[in-house]
Amino acid sequence: MEKCFDDLDIPERVLMGPGPSNVSPRVLRALSAPCIGHLDPYFTRIMDETQDLLRFVFQTQNRFTIPVSGTGSAGMETCFANLLQPGDRVVVGVNGVFGTRMVANARRLGGEVIPVEASWGEPISPKGVEESLRRNSIKIVAIVHAETSTGVLQPLEEIENLAHKAGALFLVDTVTSLGGIDVRVDDWGLDAVYSGTQKCLSCPPGLAPLTFNSRAMEVLENRKHPVPSWYLDMGMVRKYWGAERVYHHTAPVNMIYGLRESLRIIYEEGLEARFQRHIRNHLALVAGLEALGLPMHVREGLRLPSLNTVRIPSGVDDVRVRRALLQEFQIEIGGGLGDLKGKIWRIGLMGHSSTPGNVILFLGALGTLLKAEGTVTDPGAGVSAATERFASWESD
Amino acid sequence: MEKCFDDLDIPERVLMGPGPSNVSPRVLRALSAPCIGHLDPYFTRIMDETQDLLRFVFQTQNRFTIPVSGTGSAGMETCFANLLQPGDRVVVGVNGVFGTRMVANARRLGGEVIPVEASWGEPISPKGVEESLRRNSIKIVAIVHAETSTGVLQPLEEIENLAHKAGALFLVDTVTSLGGIDVRVDDWGLDAVYSGTQKCLSCPPGLAPLTFNSRAMEVLENRKHPVPSWYLDMGMVRKYWGAERVYHHTAPVNMIYGLRESLRIIYEEGLEARFQRHIRNHLALVAGLEALGLPMHVREGLRLPSLNTVRIPSGVDDVRVRRALLQEFQIEIGGGLGDLKGKIWRIGLMGHSSTPGNVILFLGALGTLLKAEGTVTDPGAGVSAATERFASWESD
Numbered sequence: 001m002e003k004c005f006d007d008l009d010i011p012e013r014v015l016m017g018p019g020p021s022n023v024s025p026r027v028l029r030a031l032s033a034p035c036i037g038h039l040d041p042y043f044t045r046i047m048d049e050t051q052d053l054l055r056f057v058f059q060t061q062n063r064f065t066i067p068v069s070g071t072g073s074a075g076m077e078t079c080f081a082n083l084l085q086p087g088d089r090v091v092v093g094v095n096g097v098f099g100t101r102m103v104a105n106a107r108r109l110g111g112e113v114i115p116v117e118a119s120w121g122e123p124i125s126p127k128g129v130e131e132s133l134r135r136n137s138i139k140i141v142a143i144v145h146a147e148t149s150t151g152v153l154q155p156l157e158e159i160e161n162l163a164h165k166a167g168a169l170f171l172v173d174t175v176t177s178l179g180g181i182d183v184r185v186d187d188w189g190l191d192a193v194y195s196g197t198q199k200c201l202s203c204p205p206g207l208a209p210l211t212f213n214s215r216a217m218e219v220l221e222n223r224k225h226p227v228p229s230w231y232l233d234m235g236m237v238r239k240y241w242g243a244e245r246v247y248h249h250t251a252p253v254n255m256i257y258g259l260r261e262s263l264r265i266i267y268e269e270g271l272e273a274r275f276q277r278h279i280r281n282h283l284a285l286v287a288g289l290e291a292l293g294l295p296m297h298v299r300e301g302l303r304l305p306s307l308n309t310v311r312i313p314s315g316v317d318d319v320r321v322r323r324a325l326l327q328e329f330q331i332e333i334g335g336g337l338g339d340l341k342g343k344i345w346r347i348g349l350m351g352h353s354s355t356p357g358n359v360i361l362f363l364g365a366l367g368t369l370l371k372a373e374g375t376v377t378d379p380g381a382g383v384s385a386a387t388e389r390f391a392s393w394e395s396d
Numbered sequence: 397m398e399k400c401f402d403d404l405d406i407p408e409r410v411l412m413g414p415g416p417s418n419v420s421p422r423v424l425r426a427l428s429a430p431c432i433g434h435l436d437p438y439f440t441r442i443m444d445e446t447q448d449l450l451r452f453v454f455q456t457q458n459r460f461t462i463p464v465s466g467t468g469s470a471g472m473e474t475c476f477a478n479l480l481q482p483g484d485r486v487v488v489g490v491n492g493v494f495g496t497r498m499v500a501n502a503r504r505l506g507g508e509v510i511p512v513e514a515s516w517g518e519p520i521s522p523k524g525v526e527e528s529l530r531r532n533s534i535k536i537v538a539i540v541h542a543e544t545s546t547g548v549l550q551p552l553e554e555i556e557n558l559a560h561k562a563g564a565l566f567l568v569d570t571v572t573s574l575g576g577i578d579v580r581v582d583d584w585g586l587d588a589v590y591s592g593t594q595k596c597l598s599c600p601p602g603l604a605p606l607t608f609n610s611r612a613m614e615v616l617e618n619r620k621h622p623v624p625s626w627y628l629d630m631g632m633v634r635k636y637w638g639a640e641r642v643y644h645h646t647a648p649v650n651m652i653y654g655l656r657e658s659l660r661i662i663y664e665e666g667l668e669a670r671f672q673r674h675i676r677n678h679l680a681l682v683a684g685l686e687a688l689g690l691p692m693h694v695r696e697g698l699r700l701p702s703l704n705t706v707r708i709p710s711g712v713d714d715v716r717v718r719r720a721l722l723q724e725f726q727i728e729i730g731g732g733l734g735d736l737k738g739k740i741w742r743i744g745l746m747g748h749s750s751t752p753g754n755v756i757l758f759l760g761a762l763g764t765l766l767k768a769e770g771t772v773t774d775p776g777a778g779v780s781a782a783t784e785r786f787a788s789w790e791s792d
Contacts, residue, residue: 003448010653015431028427034406035416035418035601052401072646105626108623108625205434205647205648230473250467250592257404332436
């Protein structure tokens with residue numbers, strides 16, 4: 001091999017896709033701190049603080065609250081691999097890619113899955129869940145709080161009630177909500193919850209925040225079969241994150257530095273202020289998109305502030321517009337997945353990326369490109385509407 | 397919660413334990429480059445280059461050569477989860493913690509494990525493997541090339557011959573050898589090989605380099621049962637790392653920046669020069685340890701240049717010495733695991749940590765502490781012996 005490998009020269013993107021979101025320079029700086037040992041007394045202090053901060057964003061007192069050493073999908077697998085045993089029945093809400101992924105996860109682990117479906121853009125109805133719970137001994141009810149593939153925010157309260165009345169664990173995916181949208185693990189009675197770092201937490205991808213309450217821990221402790229995954233066995237991992245510090249696998253030290261810093265930023269901003277910021281920027285974006293003639297894919301009241309899905313006007317070339325956004329304006333947004341491919345765009349306003357500046361920049365760039373596509377006459381209409389929306393918020 | 401979370405203030409450690417090793421400032425700088433999308437055209441180029449560089453260090457042409465999104469232990473699990481099906485027979489060499497871990501991994505996945513044991517400090521004997529291969533239809537022979545818990549370098553040639561004569565796949569753990577000790581995947585006929593980033597590659601922990609040859613890929617493709625782990629299903633992951641770029645999970649973007657840079661440093665140094673450097677520093681360290689009256693745990697010819705195990709003299713307090721090394725000299729070394737706890741120290745000279753300066757610093761510090769422990773009269777004896785060994789190397 002006689003190749004030339006250049007210095008990294010990463011383009012400065014504005015990350016407004018379905019994740020990763022832009023990462024604060026503070027977090028990047030933390031990532032680049034010297035690596036030290038995974039059992040170093042200074043590092044174990046960092047671990048404890050990271051757990052404290054994770055409890056803060058999860059709004060929980062759960063002792064077992066850690067970052068799993070893998071991406072958000074590893075968080076999903078950790079929940080099923082630890083809480084499910086072969087033959088167990090699981091009710092899974094399926095209204096997008098991530099509910100579908102839950103079904104695949106649970107089935108591969110020997111679970112008997114009862115899917116409760118909704119169309120991609122609608123929430124899962126509690127009635128459907130209730131129906132499926134009539135079958136006996138459901139072990140887990142699993143649902144996605146924020147469907148990244150559709151932009152739907154799932155109401156949890158009724159389903160939580162049903163799950164617990166049926167004696168099942170309530171397992172929730174908060175990958176695209178944690179740190180951007182209210183997630184009250186304790187108040188809402190969520191038993192097992194996972195997330196990812198690269199969405200509203202605005203840390204690079206690579207870790208999966210996870211929390212189990214005492215009911216989930218009991219299920220784990222009373223397993224008959226060992227957890228099929230050695231790497232994701234939380235019965236062993238807890239002894240490393242707990243006071244025992246028993247070595248299991250080498251923790252991803254620098255990623256944990258980065259996560260801690262991203263959580264510290266959230267702690268400084270405060271949860272309520274952060275959620276309000278996400279809502280404000282989301283509403284301005286929606287006003288701008290509608291002014292450009294683009295209807296939202298999800299009806300009002302069910303929209304994720306962190307991930308906005310909008311229908312692509314007929315006659316507009318999905319790929320051409322996204323490529324131009326990236327090449328001319330350095331803006332990344334996401335296309336649709338599955339049946340929604342070519343039909344919607346997914347515009348993220350997550351964490352560090354959720355700023356008025358990004359809303360304005362994106363709407364201006366999109367207006368320009370849609371004028372070139374011939375579907376818009378006034379390319380500044382989006383910017384004007386968003387600006388007005390921001391102003392009305394100030395006077396609220 | 398009303399806590400104060402300080403700025404990170406990482407102590408500057410000299411990492412001479414069983415990993416992580418010290419990370420070059422170049423790698424830390426790469427880690428802190430801006431995060432971009434996992435499907436960004438610039439990032440997919442970085443992915444391709446990372447694969448090229450991994451093929452270089454693995455000395456392979458294997459197309460499927462990637463970093464798995466987890467630590468070295470996830471690499472181990474990836475091999476077993478993808479290549480093993482319930483009921484398959486696996487022969488595993490067990491002469492330390494990581495062979496023991498292989499047994500646990502394979503058993504949890506439903507494998508019928510036939511362990512071939514050796515004492516902790518000896519290599520696995522080909523005769524033992526031959527014996528176990530007399531049973532029919534062994535699917536995999538799995539062995540640890542560099543046992544981090546004992547410091548033994550496992551000769552592979554004979555066992556490779558036996559495995560292939562028996563029609564089995566040959567699976568090798570190179571966590572503590574890759575990038576510091578010769579690993580010739582193609583020349584040696586290794587079918588499935590994994591490693592970790594935090595040892596001789598000197599990148600922070602978090603990724604598991606992995607390579608499968610065509611025989612391993614064929615086994616994966618002809619599975620009857622789906623891979624039990626969705627996250628580690630290489631049949632899906634390969635479509636993201638290959639030309640299709642099908643989204644599976646969000647790649648750990650910044651960690652891959654770091655890995656690429658650590659591999660680029662190896663590419664610049666050259667494999668042969670790097671291996672020689674590891675051997676030179678290892679021999680000087682051994683000379684110094686012996687001059688201080690500490691016998692090596694592993695006999696000559698079977699010692700890992702990257703991980704040196706030495707017997708703790710009787711009367712010396714294991715924990716007190718290691719604590720003083722860390723607190724007074726900022727040097728981390730490892731203690732023994734399992735039956736070797738309190739009996740040996742594990743001194744890493746891996747990648748960026750393998751320098752003459754570290755050898756001298758460590759021997760000087762250890763001499764001082766052993767004088768205080770009362771087992772050494774001349775605290776400089778180790779430094780003198782190492783210096784002489786370096787000089788004799790120069791004149792070779």
